[in-house]
Amino acid sequence: MKKILILSTAMFGLASVAAQAESVTVLSWGGAYEKSQVEAYNKPFTAATGIDVNMEAADNPGTPIKAQVEANNVSIDVADVEKSDAVRLCDEGLLEPIDPDTDLAAAPDGTPASKDFIDGALTDCAVANIVWSTVMAYNTDKVKGTPTTIADFFDTKKFPGKRGLRKSAKATMEMALMADGVPAADVYKVLSTPEGVDRAFKKLDTIKNDIVWWDAGAQPPQLLADGEVVMTTAYNGRIFNAQVAENQPFKIVWDGQVLDFDLFVIPKGAPHMKEAKEYLKFATSTQQLADQAKWISYGPARKSSAPLVGLYQDGKTEMGPEMPTAEANMKNALVNDFEFWADHDTELSERFNAWLAG
Secondary structure, three states, rough: OOOOEEOOOHHHOOOOOOOOEEEEEEOOOOOHHHHHHHHHHHHHHHHHHHOEEEEEEEOOHHHHHHHHHOOOOOOOOOEEEHHHHHHHHOOOEEEEEOOOOHOOOOOOOOOOHHHEEOOOOOEEEEEEEEEEEEEEEEEEEOOOOOOOOOOHHHHOOOOOOOEEEEEEOOOOOHEEEEEEEOOOOHHHHHHHHHHHHHHHHHHHHHOHEEEEEEEEOOOOHHHHHOOOEEEEEEEEEHHHHHHOOOOOOEEEEEEEEEEEEEEEEEOOOOOOOHHHHHHHHHHHHHHHHHHHHHOOOOOOHHHHHHEEEEEEEEOEEOOOHHOOOOHOOOOHHHHHHHHHHHHHHHHHOOOOOOHHHH
């Protein structure tokens, strides 16, 4: 006879489950970010429901999701994707719709999810868990002087050495324009013109011979640690983890950061749809999003989570000032325009790849 584990999970509206028979597969980005999800979401979810969580990683989870759904061979139940990918995949009919007030948990005070998530965190097919940013960072042991602006990243005369850049048009082109003097508020207006695109590539040309390209989020800290580059763009949480958990001599420059969301989606045809929806409801609840911020410096996407963010898991590092959304870090920040990238990703990526090959 199959053993059934019944636990009280009324807070999340979770049904009793067959402990040994059910599982959910979550596709994310690996590294320190994945660890934060395992600790804050997966372990408590399994303890509360008996449902096992299998984690898989990809350099960009949006890519295999599209391929799997179009091939009608879906093995992923929940995926963590960038917002531009969430919007595009939803528009293409590849994702399950999400109703925040029926599919997501209310705040502890009863505020419905639709009113508790920060602006931009909810779409028709996705719910954000974190606010993160692409920043520039440098190795203080390898750089003479103190870089303070995104323009310094492109100044190889003042700060000699190799630069690390993500092999992607996203964020790279925005940073190039800000380094060239375009105010953050005008970046997408400029980038929407042929002249603006040319301007971004002209700026990238100035350091093209000094660039070491990276694809996965774990690479930039390693490039800095190995001395292969002296500066790099990177996900802010990866640099924080290297600084605090690994005692690396790295420094983040917040000027010119590009803010973005990561969102959970459920692919059409997910093999464990019921469990996927239970996981989504649990993982995006107030306490779980606050708990993730104890493991990595990405801001929770719920308003009710912010007051619950405390110390890093070392018990001494205040996480508030380490968030990309901290007031001191937002002086020259750009919020990624997901609609722009949903509309222009293909053409700009093709131009970017041609520039790489040229």
